[in-house]
Amino acid sequence: MKILLKLQWILLLILPLQLLAQDPLPSWNEGQSKQAIINFVKNVTTEGSTDFVSVPERIATFDNDGTLWSEQPLYFQFLFAIDQIKVMAPKHPEWKANEPFKSILAGNLKGALAGGEKSLLAILVATHTGMTTDEFSASVKAWSDTARHPRFKKLYTECVFQPMLELLNYLRANGFKTFIVSGGNIDFMRVWAERVYGIPPEQVVGTSFKLKYQLVDGKPVLIRTQTIALLDDKEGKPVGIHDHIGRIPIAAFGNSDGDFQMLEYTTSAVGKRFGLIVHHDDAEREFAYDRQSKIGTLSKGLDEGPKRGWVIVSMKNDWKKIFSFE
Amino acid sequence: MKILLKLQWILLLILPLQLLAQDPLPSWNEGQSKQAIINFVKNVTTEGSTDFVSVPERIATFDNDGTLWSEQPLYFQFLFAIDQIKVMAPKHPEWKANEPFKSILAGNLKGALAGGEKSLLAILVATHTGMTTDEFSASVKAWSDTARHPRFKKLYTECVFQPMLELLNYLRANGFKTFIVSGGNIDFMRVWAERVYGIPPEQVVGTSFKLKYQLVDGKPVLIRTQTIALLDDKEGKPVGIHDHIGRIPIAAFGNSDGDFQMLEYTTSAVGKRFGLIVHHDDAEREFAYDRQSKIGTLSKGLDEGPKRGWVIVSMKNDWKKIFSFE
Incomplete structure (x- = not known):
């Protein structure tokens, strides 16, 4: 018991000194x-x-x-939205005929963005609104658990x-x-x-x-x-x-x-x-x-x-x- | 040193028990x-x-x-607003002629509230908006440091x-x-x-x-x-x-x-x-x-x-x- 206490005492004294000596950055x-x-x-x-x-x-x-x-190359949240359009597509057959979804589903990101702010907004609204907070969080979780950065992999x-x-x-x-x-x-x-x-x-x-x-x-x-x-x-x-x-x-x-x-x-x-x-x-x-x-x-x-x-x-x-x- | 350590050890054991024994409510x-x-x-x-x-x-x-x-008798925030109208009055000579301010300044709360929601809104807008967040906080602090409840004093x-x-x-x-x-x-x-x-x-x-x-x-x-x-x-x-x-x-x-x-x-x-x-x-x-x-x-x-x-x-x-x- 006595030895244990002493050891504890010594550790209490030494640990902060070690932490001080360690580089925090x-x-x-x-x-x-x-x-x-x-x-x-x-x-x-x-x-x-x-x-x-x-x-x-x-x-x-x-x-x-x-x-x-x-x-880079784009805000990750926007890359999530692009990926999410693909996940949601089976429930939106109409997207095959409508921009910017049509281009996204064809893998043509440039085409999808040709519509400017209106296209960005349509992508955002489709993937970020209309659902419950729980449903949205689940879609982000599924994506962030699996999706990979195009350059860093x-x-x-x-x-x-x-x-x-x-x-x-x-x-x-x-x-x-x-x-x-x-x-x-x-x-x-x-x-x-x-x-x-x-x-x-x-x-x-x-x-x-x-x-x-x-x-x-x-x-x-x-x-x-x-x-x-x-x-x-x-x-x-x-x-x-x-x-x-x-x-x-x-x-x-x-x-x-x-x-x-x-x-x-x-x-x-x-x-x-x-x-x-x-x-x-x-x-x-x-x-x-x-x-x-x-x-x-x-x-x-x-x-x-x-x-x-x-x-x-x-x-x-x-x-x-x-x-x-x- | 040894005695000190033992005392410390004992206190560590006893304190939680004392806390447990104390009624938290x-x-x-x-x-x-x-x-x-x-x-x-x-x-x-x-x-x-x-x-x-x-x-x-x-x-x-x-x-x-x-x-x-x-x-009770009214939300305290509303009682603050009433008091604040009086504090602000010197800078608003027009209030002497306009309801609900006129009644408030005459000490007639019933009269002030006779205008219903419109009056409440006017009182809220005058005392809660238009100023900086710092100015508003200062007015609440001055009030909460001094104003007293009408019944409990x-x-x-x-x-x-x-x-x-x-x-x-x-x-x-x-x-x-x-x-x-x-x-x-x-x-x-x-x-x-x-x-x-x-x-x-x-x-x-x-x-x-x-x-x-x-x-x-x-x-x-x-x-x-x-x-x-x-x-x-x-x-x-x-x-x-x-x-x-x-x-x-x-x-x-x-x-x-x-x-x-x-x-x-x-x-x-x-x-x-x-x-x-x-x-x-x-x-x-x-x-x-x-x-x-x-x-x-x-x-x-x-x-x-x-x-x-x-x-x-x-x-x-x-x-x-x-x-x-x-």
Whole structure:
């Protein structure tokens, strides 16, 4: 008994020292970006520091597409919608004659997108609305359990950035509550966000459709209508943050101009704040794009970010590893 | 050192036993209601039990008005609005000539309400919309720090039910995450919910107005518009729960038919579930009302609740104490 107690005592002393000695961000190269993150976390978590922030106020918000996982060659949610059209087709014989479904079923994505926004909307409405929340979640689960990225040949949920997973864990280990705040659909993300990112459904904020409560055979269901309740992008992100969280984050992480207002809202507030933009500049290991890309356009953030003290992360130089499967 | 270790060891063994021996709900009289709560919590938290629920799924939702605090003679949020009209009056000289403001400023509440819904809406719009979220919160804080209940002569935030505070603590001590899901305005509650109930802003769900992100002198603000984003009452409660939480609660607590769908949604789901209705039947210590009351109408819940296995709490018989100030 005595020996056991002593051992326990020694372990209690040694473990924190070991943790301190361990690098919390091993996939980040040493450099300004990594140091800025660590300095910020130390400042806001050191009691007595003028920048100290109490645990309940340690809110960090993360964009998803392009920030936590890839978003090329197309937003993964849109690739889900394309795949889902094929899954749903047997119950929609009329699609064989109607665009954009006809082209999708013929494997002609370019043809499907020729109709522009109208086609995109038709695809979204068909795959994301009209069903119950449970039915939608089941369709996302089936897809995310099996569908693979066209280039990496991995599950989409494996195409997540290892350095960002480490960052999420590092923040949580320091008392932060981590939220997703994404233009993507809230229920699309909730299906796998807890398993992949450790972020529970109640900490996922996203674009949402108005829901309708209904009894079907006496059992309550929620029907996903076609009306947008929240468009959680650009100016919509601070709105989503206030609606769901009710406090201004002390740190925000994004990658595109769709995140500009979230970072602006976060870093304009009183007290120590942190803004970070992931810059996709590694065509070899992932993708390289910014100002000219339709997906994840990043222009204003590159120009104004540095002036506002935001950290611009170079995926090429700052990240030792991008995916865990590398 | 050895003695210290032994002492520590002994304390570790004894403390849980002491906690077990302590009554977690001292303001509840022994009886079926209290026993039903304790049995439910034991069932879902005992590992190996067929009813065991993992910690992340232990979601409990609470209505606010009439469930956590009083709601008579009028919803407290409406009493805030009335008081706030008086605070705002100096900047609105035109109100002296216009109803319902004229009557409010003359101290004639009956006259103010004579205009029915139109008057109520005018009062709500004037006091709840058009300002920034920060300005609104400041007005609620100033009011809740000073305004007193007409009968109890206590701060409104003191007119909270001691047995429900104990219940919130008891659930949290057993790994539950506690949420408010109220027809009241989300930002009205967030100002004091953390201090009074231990419920942080991100766990408050309520009726909300659409917000507009705007820069004022380069500083971001959120303007409260007049458009309702979510009416978090009746069928709106399961919608608010899905939007904000994304899981079905395993326990729901209400007091009026405005909570019916929340309890229905919660207790219809698969697995062990718990529904509870607080029945206001104690005119002496609080108020007595149900089917005939315009505020907190309870009729369907009284008829159908028992058939559905919901616990109907008699404030008169089940609660030893209602307010901590008694």
